Amino acid sequence: MNPVLTKGRYNARLSRNAADIAAAQALRHRAFFGGNGVDRDRFDGTCLHLLVDKRETGQTVACCRILPLEAGQIGESYSAQYYELSALESFDGRMLEIGRFCLLPGEDNPDILRIAWGALAAYVADKKVKMLFGCSSFEGTDAARYMDAFALLKARHLAPERWLPRVKAPRVFRFATQLVETPDLQLGMQRMPPLLRTYLMMGGWVSDHAVVDRQMGTLHVFTGLEIAAIPPARKRLLRAVAA
Template structure:
């Protein structure tokens, strides 16, 4: 069982139905902005492992995410992401994969160590299970693509998926930023609006789809994001494993 203690925070797997419900409540607060809204839950919750990051001082849940392990790309159609992206190119990926989803940090918590502990937990899981690719949907809040043009332009210029893995369009409403944008991005503005999870993926060598899905139900724009573990720079791997140790 996963158990990681670092400073103020600990990461662990959800062990009970109450743990999973706590994660759903945090997701509801983070994604809907209203703790009284209907719980953010779906059929994938039952087949995923849920990771909780808690403040050890008071036990408060400060971060959560879920993981869906796949034996190889041949199982990619089981993933949450496959609802929104045509992922047939990834069926040829031969190694173990994990979809990381519903990642969120409590909106009142600003401590960068929370994200570090979350990635430390993921790193331990990857190492212990021989995972060769992480993937998922990285979300921008809201559905107004214009406010994120600099970020999407950076993604187009530097971080598009290799052609052999490139997801194709499946969702009915998308923003094809790789076709639509030709402006020179302002890198500073791009980083200010880039979701923290996506920034971390990109620092490790991650890549994205060439379009964003407009998800009105979740009030997000999201891009498919992939990270081949062997592509992570050695120095970055050392930092991650130091956190996971």
């Protein structure tokens, strides 16, 4: 998915060289940890990197990395470090892991997220991807801040049993078994991270537990989205952005 996708004030594109990857790594560090630095790991060399830039200045304001996987390869993903994903090895079709999604601090224009999803939609259509997945993160490691959100995930958005990720990480919050309260639906959706909220609005589902990631300072849930399950109206919107 290069050439560039342009909408309004922003361009979305795949990285073309080492300088683009370095820009993504610098943005990730600033977004996740603050200040100048580089966020990198062993997956950077095998992933593609999607960047959203301001048209006027060329400044990168959002990025994520994507890892294409064929059927049976999910064990090679970043997410497989934290979740036991053997159930998904039998998924029949190409998969795409989305990871390290972030925005430049202070940039909250909703068009940024829209063009990023439009670019991903174009890639999914071109490569005939059947499932998107990744780790959706809540800021901080205090689950008490997000009880309505986790209760809502339990009530409405758990993975189908046939795909359900199992516990692998040493520190987890088992919200599907530990929570008993009825969620405040409005508050629960408000407390969802924007990326996870978008997944859910398109029919996505999550693991029955959250991983406590001390290194990143987050709680995250495995999130899956089967392309065939996206409501037609949502597909039309994504196609319109990607056109």
